[in-house]
Amino acid sequence: MKLYAAVLFTLAFLLGSAIAQDVTEIISRDLYETMLKHRNRFYSYDAFVAAARSFDGFGTTGDLITRKRELAAFFGQTSHETTGGWDNAPDGRYAWGYYFIEEQDNPPAYCDPGWPCASGKKYYGRGPIQLSHNYNYKQAGDNGAIRRDLINNPELVATDATISFKTAIWFWMTPQGNKPSSHNVILGRWTPSAADRAAGRVPGYGAITNIINGGIACGRGPHPSSGDRIGFYKRYCDLLGINYGGNLNCRDQKPF
Template sequence: MKLYAALLLFALVFLLESVTAQDVTQVISRDLFETMFKHRNQFYSYDAFIAAARFFNGFGTSGDFTMRKRELAAFFGQTSHETTGGWDGAPDGRYAWGYVFIEEQNDRQAYCDGGWPCAPGKNYYGRGPIQLTHNYNYKQAGDNGAIRRDLINNPELVATDATISFQTAIWFWMTPQGNKPSSHDVILGRWSPSAADWAANRVPGYGVITNIINGGIECGQGPHPASGERIGFYKRYCDLFGLNYGPNLNCRDQRPF
């Protein structure tokens, strides 16, 4: 009986240690989050991020500890650009100003594309960390098993519920988009470029993630300020995580997908 109890206790300790080791909180603490986003909008809370991340198996928990940190540095690098409030000469530098804006600041459009549902009076402009845009993205994100919310009829949830807001960004990160790989697979080194990708100079690295997210505007046309800003945020977070930057940060010589 004592042996059975000892084995049971050992099994429980092993299980708890395994779960803890794979939790995203082991990669980014509350203090580090506060340092990374010291000027953020308080809507984007640490608790909301952690709650959202735990809905997606493998996000920030795949590979060795260095790989986990690199995924979060890349995710935050891209989403910080999407939500940036920084400027040249900003206190603490322009790359300390990620996660300032919740909704699109420029010309807001309905983004209601044919073939997908739209709700009367609802618009599908950019919201949340990834600035989720277009009715088809709201539809697919909402239908995802991790979210399961009607974002077609309630797109404003992405700007009013912080956990859902982070969930939509992580959904986009984890999900292949058309002929594009997922950003998750790219940063983990799980993506193998096709012959067409090699011909287009789409090679593994942070730059191809920019291509996935906004390649039609930022890639294949030489240096672009938006792409450069994405790199600037990424480098800052790599520094905070104690990482090297890795290869192929830019997409300026890549043809868009």
């Protein structure tokens, strides 16, 4: 009888641990609606959860505060990329993340040499991270969690919500060229090189802004793009009940 009880206790503990490692334990459906009050309905909660579960470690690594901080950072950055907010907007500027699905204002094709492009297709920003450039579409589509031909079908990022979220999480989890992954930065797993430190690049949320769009947002003093990303991040940290951490800005960082 004692052995049976011990087995039941162990199973319950393991089950509880598994549940605690799921993003739904941190971001419930109701919280998702609160975070993204004015989102485009394309960005469904179920699509986010399905995509998140496709990437080991996303939002499930570390202690509870670390996991919350990663999700706050992810939504902070992607909300800026898709924002429809403005000064004096209902519920505030930072309640308008995930408003746009595609890049606005007649974007270019973003067909870079050295990588394939399909005739008549454009590789402008789509989805939560606003995935752009043919090389990103190619690498994202080849990822094991996605496995779709995004070179010939880039529009899938704007028509299939789960694929759309997956491309954003792929970008988040994957080192980009000479840049660390956003995932490793927010988890504190990135150790800047001497060159990084000389360029002012230090661990923190600001380094993630540098990874995603440093050429525009970083190294220029106070910048609206960087400030907007921080505003979203702080709102989500507040909703999740965690502090912001340090080094939020990249204004003194040279781009990677």
